[in-house]
Amino acid sequence: MPDEINTNPVSAESEEAQEDINALRQIRLDKLNELCAAGEDPFKITTADQSAHAQEIVDNFEAMEGKEVSICGRMMSRRDMGKANFIDIRDRSGRIQVYVRINDVGEDTFAKFKKWDIGDILEVRGTVFKTRRGEISIHATALRLLTKSLLPLPEKFHGLRDTDTRYRRRYLDLIVNPDVKDTFIKRSLIIREIRNYLDSKDFIEVETPILVQNAGGAAARPFVTHHNALNEDLNLRISLELYLKRLIVGGLERVYEMGRVFRNEGLDVRHNPEFTLLEIYQAYTDFHGMMDLVEELYRTVALKVLGTAVVTYDGVEIDLSKPFARMTMVEAVKKYSGVDFAEIDLETARSLAKERGIEFEERHKKGDLLNLFFEEYVEDKL
Numbered sequence: 001m002p003d004e005i006n007t008n009p010v011s012a013e014s015e016e017a018q019e020d021i022n023a024l025r026q027i028r029l030d031k032l033n034e035l036c037a038a039g040e041d042p043f044k045i046t047t048a049d050q051s052a053h054a055q056e057i058v059d060n061f062e063a064m065e066g067k068e069v070s071i072c073g074r075m076m077s078r079r080d081m082g083k084a085n086f087i088d089i090r091d092r093s094g095r096i097q098v099y100v101r102i103n104d105v106g107e108d109t110f111a112k113f114k115k116w117d118i119g120d121i122l123e124v125r126g127t128v129f130k131t132r133r134g135e136i137s138i139h140a141t142a143l144r145l146l147t148k149s150l151l152p153l154p155e156k157f158h159g160l161r162d163t164d165t166r167y168r169r170r171y172l173d174l175i176v177n178p179d180v181k182d183t184f185i186k187r188s189l190i191i192r193e194i195r196n197y198l199d200s201k202d203f204i205e206v207e208t209p210i211l212v213q214n215a216g217g218a219a220a221r222p223f224v225t226h227h228n229a230l231n232e233d234l235n236l237r238i239s240l241e242l243y244l245k246r247l248i249v250g251g252l253e254r255v256y257e258m259g260r261v262f263r264n265e266g267l268d269v270r271h272n273p274e275f276t277l278l279e280i281y282q283a284y285t286d287f288h289g290m291m292d293l294v295e296e297l298y299r300t301v302a303l304k305v306l307g308t309a310v311v312t313y314d315g316v317e318i319d320l321s322k323p324f325a326r327m328t329m330v331e332a333v334k335k336y337s338g339v340d341f342a343e344i345d346l347e348t349a350r351s352l353a354k355e356r357g358i359e360f361e362e363r364h365k366k367g368d369l370l371n372l373f374f375e376e377y378v379e380d381k382l
Contacts, residue, residue: 021152028150031115035148042148048072048123055093057128061136069138070125071096072146074175075118076153085113086137089124090178097137098124104141112145119149119175186305191258193304194278197297203254203280208243210236210260217241219368220263223273236262240279248281256280270375295324329374337377341370 035042049070057064057071073091084101102110104126116122126140154176166173166180173180195205213232215222217239227234240257247255261277282290299320302309309321327335334340339352349369353360358372 024152025150028117028148031117032148032150035145040145042120042145046146048144048146049125050123053093054089054091054096057096057138058094058136061128061130064128066127066129068125068127068141070123071138072121072123074121074149075116077118083110089122089138092181094178097131097135098126098140099129099131099137100140100143104139105143109143113143116145117149117152119151119153120145121147121149189305190301193301194258194297196304197300198256198280201254201293203256203282204252206244206247206252206255206257207259208237208240208257212237215239218261218263219364219371220265223262223264238263240277244279244281248283253283254281270379291324291326329370329378332378333370333373335378336381337373339373341366341373 032042050072052064052069052071054071054073057069071089071091073089075087076090076095077088079086083103084099087098087100088095089098100110100113105113123144123146124138124140125142126138128136129139130136154172166177170180174184198205211225211227211234213234215235215238217237218241220238222235222238225234225236226232238261240259240261244255244257256279258276258278260274262274263271264273265271267273280290280293282293299309302311302320310317310319312318330341334342337356339349341349344352346366346369349366350360353369353372356376358369358376360369360372364372
């Protein structure tokens with residue numbers, strides 16, 4: 001038997017596809033070298049005139065028709081008709097069509113333009129108009145190559161389907177799946193509105209240490225690193241809790257932090273080795289007051305970001321304007337699993353977990369098992 005066995009062989013089709021990509025990349029590299037030899041390095045530091053964005057032009061066509069605009073974006077497609085071309089330019093706001101004609105941009109620019117590739121980033125100057133088919137477009141009078149794309153886009157528009165690749169190469173995901181951009185934008189807006197809400201309630205945002213000697217505040221294994229100068233092992237934090245509570249002791253009364261935490265545990269749709277956590281602490285109240293705060297926080301952020309308190313999650317419509325149901329973890333687990341943790345001991349909890357296929361570790365106590373039951377039976381019902 002050979003010493004090494006390839007348990008994941010590459011198919012002939014994938015090898016051929018990679019060869020095609022390498023050939024296309026070499027063609028683009030040759031074009032780049034030609035540009036540099038002509039003194040037109042597309043990667044030199046430069047600025048571009050961007051007077052408008054694609055969606056802005058579409059939304060305000062009546063006011064902008066006939067006016068000169070300048071946009072910058074990635075060329076996503078082209079339709080060659082000889083001495084005239086239609087191209088699609090996508091910027092951060094959306095897509096717009098550009099009409100490029102040799103008589104308008106000049107023979108020299110048009111000749112250069114014909115060598116540009118899908119994926120290149122351009123500056124386009126021209127006037128806003130509507131085609132005979134009614135599509136809002138820009139009639140180009142000047143073009144400039146800002147950045148040269150050295151790799152072809154994944155099968156143009158529809159070639160990035162693999163979930164793992166999309167998550168690992170987000171920049172490609174954003175290029176070929178523009179709807180993903182909305183997720184980034186909404187996340188940014190949500191974070192901003194969380195801050196606005198808590199600031200309006202006189203909470204103070206703080207930053208606490210990420211490298212800690214003792215990683216506490218949650219039941220999770222930490223990542224361990226080493227501080228060379230101190231010759232000491234340190235942990236990456238697994239929660240924000242402990243330092244925030246110390247600030248409450250110090251008299252700040254109302255504090256919060258949004259920060260990254262790191263947990264060296266399993267990977268699935270609910271567990272990631274690093275994620276952003278929000279923790280809020282307030283003196284002189286109880287868990288009822290904190291529930292009131294969080295309920296109002298959800299409602300306020302939804303209204304600010306979406307304009308409505310009704311949101312759809314995983315096909316389920318949720319009305320955040322209605323009062324939230326309130327119950328303890330024990331009550332919730334009993335309701336959805338039939339197991340009453342108030343009436344059982346640790347050994348019974350372990351036995352029930354084994355019967356139901358819920359994995360746990362020997363170090364887990366009764367409260368840990370309650371949390372595992374909560375994750376299994378309750379979380380998707382919330």
